[in-house]
Amino acid sequence: MGVNTITATLILFTATLLLYFSTVAIATDPCASQSDDSGIIVIPIYGNCSPFKNLSDSWDTTIIDMASKDPLRVEYLFGLDSSLRKKRVSAAPIASGQAFDIGNYVVRVKLGTPGQLFFMVLDTSTDEAWVPCSGCIGCSSSTTYSPQASTTYGGPVACYSPRCAQARGALPCPNTGSRACIFNQSYAGSTFSATIVQDSLSLAVDTIPSYAFGCVNSVSGGTIPAQGLLGLGRGPLSLLTQSWSLYSGVFSYCLPSFKSFYFSGSLILGRTGQPRRIRSTPLLRNPRRPSLYYVNLTGVTVGRVQVPLPTEYLAFDPNRGSGTIIDSGTVITRFVQPVYNAIRDEFRNQVKGPFVSIGSFDTCFVKTYETLAPLIKFRFTGLDLTLPYENTLIHSTYGAVACLAMAAAPNNVNSVLNVIANYQQQNLRIMFDTVNNRVGIARELCN
Numbered sequence: 001m002g003v004n005t006i007t008a009t010l011i012l013f014t015a016t017l018l019l020y021f022s023t024v025a026i027a028t029d030p031c032a033s034q035s036d037d038s039g040i041i042v043i044p045i046y047g048n049c050s051p052f053k054n055l056s057d058s059w060d061t062t063i064i065d066m067a068s069k070d071p072l073r074v075e076y077l078f079g080l081d082s083s084l085r086k087k088r089v090s091a092a093p094i095a096s097g098q099a100f101d102i103g104n105y106v107v108r109v110k111l112g113t114p115g116q117l118f119f120m121v122l123d124t125s126t127d128e129a130w131v132p133c134s135g136c137i138g139c140s141s142s143t144t145y146s147p148q149a150s151t152t153y154g155g156p157v158a159c160y161s162p163r164c165a166q167a168r169g170a171l172p173c174p175n176t177g178s179r180a181c182i183f184n185q186s187y188a189g190s191t192f193s194a195t196i197v198q199d200s201l202s203l204a205v206d207t208i209p210s211y212a213f214g215c216v217n218s219v220s221g222g223t224i225p226a227q228g229l230l231g232l233g234r235g236p237l238s239l240l241t242q243s244w245s246l247y248s249g250v251f252s253y254c255l256p257s258f259k260s261f262y263f264s265g266s267l268i269l270g271r272t273g274q275p276r277r278i279r280s281t282p283l284l285r286n287p288r289r290p291s292l293y294y295v296n297l298t299g300v301t302v303g304r305v306q307v308p309l310p311t312e313y314l315a316f317d318p319n320r321g322s323g324t325i326i327d328s329g330t331v332i333t334r335f336v337q338p339v340y341n342a343i344r345d346e347f348r349n350q351v352k353g354p355f356v357s358i359g360s361f362d363t364c365f366v367k368t369y370e371t372l373a374p375l376i377k378f379r380f381t382g383l384d385l386t387l388p389y390e391n392t393l394i395h396s397t398y399g400a401v402a403c404l405a406m407a408a409a410p411n412n413v414n415s416v417l418n419v420i421a422n423y424q425q426q427n428l429r430i431m432f433d434t435v436n437n438r439v440g441i442a443r444e445l446c447n
């Protein structure tokens, strides 16, 4: 079977999916029954319940498109150098971002009083939270945060305060004029400017008073997640740190399938409600990029073959900042080039070709050969994770093409970072315990 046949089949399968999803979307509104207060749910940002959904795109096109933004994401990650609890589970709903035209997962959050609702991208590698501010220049969303409409608005954080200095990209205090704390950051190829303000943030069953977050005033050079981003990193301005008294530095999430229509995933905050027994691997901290969640990836198995990998590209090294992170904001897993090549070559060895490239994916094959596709296992210190097929391959029940859903990290950065991304985390519970320094992983169906 040649490239043209595969391409033609892919087009047909895209068209079929398009028809399928259009029908579903018109027939029912799967999101309508979901109440606003059902806790914290995470959905894929392009999921059908997501207000960002572009119905004219099929999910596979969307993923191919989303994955094309990963190199910028990986560069961003590389650039990051530098109880009171009530006994109830604090779980917020998560959904696939398909619906939001973002290759990410979104969580429902309210800011201010009365609560202003946002579907914010869940990002474990950023500390700051930010949302488009009313009057924002260049923001794509009409959903903006309005300080005037909130009775709990606490005003801007002062630029000479220690808190301001903790923000990445904080601008120096001007000699005259406003003394508000302003930071400039880049995100996926865009740059934006935001004022750090304080207001209450509600998610799941809890409200965190005086939460410091960025109110985005202007965006240039592209788009940012339309309704903002919730930073779950490890730094001082992250949700983890600002809610320490409530959640003691522990959270977990389950990301539903990219194809899922529902806010069926969850972000569980705090120790209550976490799996009691969960296999885990040490959580490592890298002073070069202190916000990121590093783990020790020691090997990769394809089928029964332990892939020979150059250890210098896997090893955790605080001096170089190298190693492997778990990230909720990158779409498909990226390995540094020599590591990816070795895994891909072994995978190709075991699956009959010919292979074609589609978007970011260089190992696509006719689905007839899918039965030959080997299981892929990530080996971490103390924990082996065998990926379910849905986390390894991108394919369709209707189509005839499947692709290995991984890629090489962009070569143009002095790349030392392997990123375990969200496509590989579907239907798993991933728990981050920053007190006991461990990452737990368990299979959980949250579609």
Ligand SMILES: *[C@@H]1O[C@H](CO)[C@@H](O)[C@H](O)[C@H]1NC(C)=O
Pocket (backbone or CB within 6 Å): 054, 055, 056, 057, 101
């Ligand atoms: C939806 O996708 C179509 C086709 O990719 C594109 O032409 C259109 O501009 C998109 N609409 C929005 C609102 O992004």
Ligand SMILES: *[C@@H]1O[C@H](CO)[C@@H](O)[C@H](O)[C@H]1NC(C)=O
Pocket (backbone or CB within 6 Å): 171, 184, 191, 192, 193, 218, 219, 220
């Ligand atoms: C910060 O961003 C704003 C808006 O994009 C821009 O006008 C300003 O020059 C930037 N400041 C710095 C120091 O980069």
Ligand SMILES: *[C@@H]1O[C@H](CO)[C@@H](O)[C@H](O)[C@H]1NC(C)=O
Pocket (backbone or CB within 6 Å): 284, 296, 298, 316, 381
């Ligand atoms: C990572 O695993 C390798 C191989 O087991 C081991 O030699 C190394 O010490 C581990 N590194 C850390 C930081 O745990």
